[in-house]
Amino acid sequence: MLDLHIRQRLGAFTLDIAFTAEERGVTALFGRSGSGKTSVINAIAGLRRPDAGHIRIGDTVFFDSVRRIDVPVEKRRIGYVFQESRLFPHMTVRSNLQYGLRRVPAGERRIAFEPVVDLLGLGHLLDRRPRGLSGGEKQRVAFGRALLAQPRLLLMDEPMASLDAARKAEIMPYIERLRDEMNIPIVLVSHALDEVVRLATTMVLIAEGRVRAAGPVGTVMGRLDLSAVTGAQDAGAVLDLTVERHVPEDGLSVLAFDGGRLTVPQIDRPPGAAVRLHIHARDVIIALQPPSGVSLRNTLTATVAEVAESGPSSADVRLAVGGSFLIARITRAAVRELELAPGRLVVALVKGIAFEPDSSGEASDRRKRVVDV
Amino acid sequence: MELLTPMETTALLLSLRVAGVAIALGLPVAVLAAWVLGRYSFPGKTLVDGLVHLPLVLPPVVTGYILLVTMGTKGVVGGWLYQTFGIKLIFTAEGASLAVAVTSFPLMVRAIRLSVEAIDSGLEAAARTLGAGPVDRFFTILLPLMAPGLLSGAIVAFAAAMGEFGAVITFVSNIPGKTQTLPLAIYAATQEPGGDAVAARLAAISFGVALMALMLSEFLANRVRRLIGQV
Numbered sequence: 001m002l003d004l005h006i007r008q009r010l011g012a013f014t015l016d017i018a019f020t021a022e023e024r025g026v027t028a029l030f031g032r033s034g035s036g037k038t039s040v041i042n043a044i045a046g047l048r049r050p051d052a053g054h055i056r057i058g059d060t061v062f063f064d065s066v067r068r069i070d071v072p073v074e075k076r077r078i079g080y081v082f083q084e085s086r087l088f089p090h091m092t093v094r095s096n097l098q099y100g101l102r103r104v105p106a107g108e109r110r111i112a113f114e115p116v117v118d119l120l121g122l123g124h125l126l127d128r129r130p131r132g133l134s135g136g137e138k139q140r141v142a143f144g145r146a147l148l149a150q151p152r153l154l155l156m157d158e159p160m161a162s163l164d165a166a167r168k169a170e171i172m173p174y175i176e177r178l179r180d181e182m183n184i185p186i187v188l189v190s191h192a193l194d195e196v197v198r199l200a201t202t203m204v205l206i207a208e209g210r211v212r213a214a215g216p217v218g219t220v221m222g223r224l225d226l227s228a229v230t231g232a233q234d235a236g237a238v239l240d241l242t243v244e245r246h247v248p249e250d251g252l253s254v255l256a257f258d259g260g261r262l263t264v265p266q267i268d269r270p271p272g273a274a275v276r277l278h279i280h281a282r283d284v285i286i287a288l289q290p291p292s293g294v295s296l297r298n299t300l301t302a303t304v305a306e307v308a309e310s311g312p313s314s315a316d317v318r319l320a321v322g323g324s325f326l327i328a329r330i331t332r333a334a335v336r337e338l339e340l341a342p343g344r345l346v347v348a349l350v351k352g353i354a355f356e357p358d359s360s361g362e363a364s365d366r367r368k369r370v371v372d373v
Numbered sequence: 374m375e376l377l378t379p380m381e382t383t384a385l386l387l388s389l390r391v392a393g394v395a396i397a398l399g400l401p402v403a404v405l406a407a408w409v410l411g412r413y414s415f416p417g418k419t420l421v422d423g424l425v426h427l428p429l430v431l432p433p434v435v436t437g438y439i440l441l442v443t444m445g446t447k448g449v450v451g452g453w454l455y456q457t458f459g460i461k462l463i464f465t466a467e468g469a470s471l472a473v474a475v476t477s478f479p480l481m482v483r484a485i486r487l488s489v490e491a492i493d494s495g496l497e498a499a500a501r502t503l504g505a506g507p508v509d510r511f512f513t514i515l516l517p518l519m520a521p522g523l524l525s526g527a528i529v530a531f532a533a534a535m536g537e538f539g540a541v542i543t544f545v546s547n548i549p550g551k552t553q554t555l556p557l558a559i560y561a562a563t564q565e566p567g568g569d570a571v572a573a574r575l576a577a578i579s580f581g582v583a584l585m586a587l588m589l590s591e592f593l594a595n596r597v598r599r600l601i602g603q604v
Contacts, residue, residue, distance in 0.1 A: 045502055074502075074504050076502075077504065080502040086498075090518055090601030091602075099505075103505060
């Protein structure tokens with residue numbers, strides 16, 4: 001487990017960050033540009049020394065200001081995928097991949113060359129120079145290079161920020177494969193909510209150098225007080241569902257979770273597969289009774305859990321649906337007229353569903369992903 | 374008929390040897406200086422920078438004179454070398470190498486430093502995260518990437534070293550077969566009655582060598598740039 005607490009003066013503000021991350025999965029450090037996210041992973045890698053605090057993975061102490069421990073970068077064995085890939089221009093892709101691998105004693109190599117090349121689809125690029133590669137290919141090589149250095153933790157600093165939407169859609173599945181098939185914890189820095197929702201298991205929300213919230217993605221996203229931090233436009237809940245069945249004649253799929261079922265345009269996943277949906281607050285409507293004679297098909301029985309103002313005329317309502325949460329953004333007038341207060345039974349109507357690009361196979365363009373259902 | 378007279382051959386070979394030894398000895402120091410000046414800041418950096426570049430602006434005669442005073446058999450350093458190791462630099466080809474090494478040093482440092490500064494320091498950070506220590510990084514990342522500057526710097530400095538006059542004649546004098554390099558031989562020829570033809574031939578040789586060196590420098594630098602994936 002990664003256990004971290006660092007304090008560091010950064011120009012105008014002080015970074016004061018503490019969190020823990022599991023041995024498996026992706027921990028996303030999410031926040032706006034300039035919130036201090038990258039400084040955190042630079043401290044983990046050892047590229048910047050914090051003023052005070054500690055950084056530990058399991059029993060290994062990398063930094064401890066009290067005990068005066070500061071392991072040099074090259075001895076930490078923490079992989080780092082930089083935003084601009086930073087491949088060595090004078091080496092072939094093969095030599096780049098082997099750079100870290102060669103510096104690990106043979107007996108400590110758990111991750112072998114060939115499987116990584118296969119996992120990342122690099123076989124046809126091995127003899128080429130980085131100069132001729134596309135942005136997405138460069139990043140894949142950078143993933144492989146970091147992975148083959150046998151890291152106990154993999155850091156990724158906005159690995160998709162310099163890529164266009166199509167390249168990003170091409171890279172995401174590879175990160176998912178790293179997450180699911182390699183037993184290495186990943187700490188991902190991102191300011192793009194769609195990346196976090198799709199890839200992260202744990203989310204650490206950072207604003208002005210402080211941790212505002214940390215926990216499972218669904219829990220953090222379901223909190224009303226954080227919508228200003230996550231971005232008002234993107235406010236909404238995250239649901240983890242499984243594919244129950246497909247209805248090919250209508251081109252629909254039925255997804256189930258502990259709060260009920262959602263029908264969505266057919267997705268390319270087998271029944272039983274896990275699917276994560278980001279349901280925007282502006283796409284959720286609240287009714288007191290199940291409506292009749294409307295085109296909306298997704299109605300869920302819900303209980304109002306919390307109501308909070310979110311703008312001059314709007315309010316966010318957190319709805320408990322089974323053990324999960326949805327957020328609805330409605331007018332304050334509607335809150336008053338429907339007498340919405342914690343404990344009130346309502347019906348949540350889900351107007352549109354934003355698919356993360358993997359489920360539809362489409363490029364990550366919101367227009368294409370949102371379908372009224 | 375031979376292409377070159379024995380005297381011309383002697384002067385040419387001596388010049389090549391003097392310049393070759395000077396570059397071979399000066400290059401590692403120049404790489405070190407370029408690396409330190411291009412990558413690190415430290416107190417007194419401006420002074421070090423100035424000292425490195427001094428031979429570029431100082432009259433070569435002054436450089437030769439300073440060497441004469443310090444490296445002569447009675448000088449502080451030269452005296453010690455002579456007493457301890459029996460090494461005599463004054464009036465020798467080795468002394469000539471030292472003189473041209475000093476005057477051509479800034480040319481090498483400048484060229485190499487430019488290529489060091491052009492190397493993205495992020496690459497070194499990446500190498501660190503992959504487990505490479507400082508020496509490892511120097512040889513696997515910095516040295517290959519500074520190779521174009523290193524090559525062209527060395528060759529241009531070599532050509533300049535072949536042509537150095539003032540520092541050589543002041544420090545090691547003008548002894549045929551020992552310290553008389555091409556420019557010194559040209560000077561000697563012009564001082565003799567009827568030596569114009571000799572001087573002209575020697576000048577033509579100098580011209581050819583200098584031009585070849587510059588062309589070779591460009592050619593090799595381009596090859597190396599391709600080799601390290603810059604073009």
